[in-house]
Amino acid sequence: MKDLAAVSGQTGGPESSLQPLEPAAPKADIHRGQASRRKFPATFCLPFFFGLMFLLTWQLEGFHRLFRLEHYQLPIPSAIAAAILDNAPMLWSYSLYTGSEILGGCLAGSLLGLIAAAAASFVPRAGRGAITLMASLNAIPIVALAPVMNNWFGDGVASKMAIVSVMTMATMAVSAFKGLRSIEPPYLELMSSYAAGKLQTFAKLRFRSALPAVFTALKINMSTSIIGAIVGEFFISSRGLGFLLSDQIKLANMPLAWSCIVIAAVMGIILYYAVQLAERLAIPWHAAHRRR
Template structure:
């Protein structure tokens, strides 16, 4: 029985070259398996880039050929074609540039201030979860306040300068950051918390090393939303009491019936929002390369 046991349990030694060959073979198989996946990811990234560009180019061609005019029975004074808008931008480049900087200052300043206040509110609410959720809900109610009703009040409080428009954008963006950041700070898996407690980590250490880092994707999402929508608050605020900015110029030129310049303001405002959106996205890629949304791109 002893001899049989020895023969059955004894394993032949495996030499290191065999292990290396097996590892190489496995790695070769994994490379062969992953190679088509990488190619498909590149194709997906190219399609996500070229499809919107192609659609946008087709949209401009149809617009230039007056396709929308025929479809919706519009006249050129109601909807200028892209070439007329481009000529208006070229002819009024200095004025549009100065007004764009003015509106951009209101937008960026309001977004940063509102996002900072919303983040502070979310951090404070995360340390007192019993009452913090209710406070965040009340703060989110600010989104229900119409901008048309908010703009005259802010103009009355802060005057007709930059401060009133910054205040409007701040109120618009505050709730988005507060809700998103609070959700990120509180959505930590229990296993992570148990691990931090096992290392005897304190409340503030857990916040800095765990909660805050896991909430960064939510914060950047809120920033991108704020940058894309903050331009609305700045322009609407300029509709009421202002002597500069894209909103003032848009309202003034619509009253005068100068639609190419009015549409130039709309195009520039849209481009400004898109550029700031992608700036935040670029910062996000640098700040949180470990996020799953970034890893899928590699």
């Protein structure tokens, strides 16, 4: 049987492979015999071990020798860790500040994109064109938005949220529209045979089968949002991780600058897996989560 999910979720995004802890449905890899048998230690220990090796190489100046780098260009992990510990209270409050921009902007932007996709799916002929045009929002360099948004919304949280919203809107609109429109014909015929109206078809069929695509877009948007918020702060802010990052680069205080990057990365991973958890709760029927 062809699942709806397989059809609607076919646009890209971090999905199948990036669920290291989950035994998925039997995968297609007979050419490797029993390779699909996933073991918990293998899926968890290997990345952990790899990361440890990476950190060790870095700490022992392996990368510095390889690329002829100096400590002021690339600080070693222990220096970064020390910088994080020394500035923990400030980093914490800045993380909350930046985090609120990320979450607020990402949710607002994704919601707007979803609404746009839903509206476009009702008038597909005109809607398709509008979505294509919206996709071009992705081509706007974030940095160009920063001064404009500063003009419009001031230098508070709102301007960065606006930047993040604009950046996330298009991805959601494109992905959700594709999910809403790529329904297999027999399902539509079925709804048609019940004389279901457009609204009913939307609520009972299209929206549900678009959910995997929506979550895929949400995952992509999480990482975009972090970049957007930090770049936004880079140009218009006196607080937040992005502000601190640009400030410390100017002061050539690389360990603290790198702490911002590390914290942003950790934040991103947490948010990514939070979305993944939400996805599992919201669409338990989705093929990617099935255990047989």
